[in-house]
Amino acid sequence: MRRFMRFFFYHFYHSLAWTYDLVATTVSLGRWTTWGRAALPFLHGKRVLELGFGPGHLQVEMHRAGWQVFGVDESRQMIGQARRHLLRNALPVNLSRGLAQFLPFASATFDSVVATFPSEYITDPRTLSEIRRVLKAQGHLVIVPVAWLGGKSMIERGAQWLFRITGQGPEGVEERIIAFLAQHDFHAACSKVEIRHSTVLVVVAEKK
Template identity: 35%
Template structure:
């Protein structure tokens, strides 16, 4: 059965319940569809295929204590471990952490896994040197500014906070990889989240939209300096389709925004 789709405000509690339920149920299918692309030991920032091994957005990680927030199957955390970092991988979904344990068994690379909410990180202040996430947590909470504050709390002064999200301009278009996804149909300034809900009106999937300016203001208010905003171009020879990401759309406008920030000291 297909849930009803709408745009409406949701609470943090609704978002939390929907996200945990969705990813618990979808974890196996998600990993079956995207696991080969993401790998078991690799930090891939986006469907365009930009890898940390090439981009170096986190800087020197050897000997650093790193938190991967919204880790999914934790491929990024295992890659960071291989680079000499001391890593903790955190996710809200038990289903995704189950996939992380399975990938650890396949690869032989194990990192600590923590199930927790990004709005209430179970760590002391200034615990980590680096925090990162590839499409985790940030798009799925109602109060993303609170996520920025929590990251700032657990991050040491000067530490990088790097996260990738769907590029905000993509919200103007329908989530279609073909020509249907080339026509502007939504207002960029409509911040109401995309919501799938059941017949009783209970959200089952929630994804939030903020403009680029909104994100910058959240970061500045939380005490970060925005060092770079990376908009990966679609690479030649990459013919894969990932949901609404496709060569057709990717060669015309960006699909991913990667915010590279430092906590002010």
């Protein structure tokens, strides 16, 4: 299953990127972009880097809220979508193509680094080392790793089953995340945000 999911998500972010919004909206029962916005109240300072920005929905929200926003994504297709999204809204385009393991920014550049529903790159020690490097002192790493659907309708129960079989169930996830980040010199805390019969997990971490 893990190998299949890795294969699926690679193509989902690349050759099938044009389906991203449709699929994400469908599996989340229309909550996907709202879930991503759960990160906003936890951002610190004015200068923010988003990792894996996808189609750029959170980029637009952060620009509109007054943050100075930058982004890094490995997918050329996603960069194209995000760029068009920003330009349609007459917003600055500060997007770079690259890997989170090798961020193209100077040290101590950002007040916050944010990633919503990141893939496996977020657990790479090189990624966490780079995040530490580009964060300013007292900077925040904000991650929305997962959300869980509630509700008792047939559709909602079906979506809950899909989340469980793809490894996104709620069992023990907070403890695992806090322990993992501690191993990489981050002090982390988890918050749960309730949104329309669903629960979004938000992780906020600071450098030790």
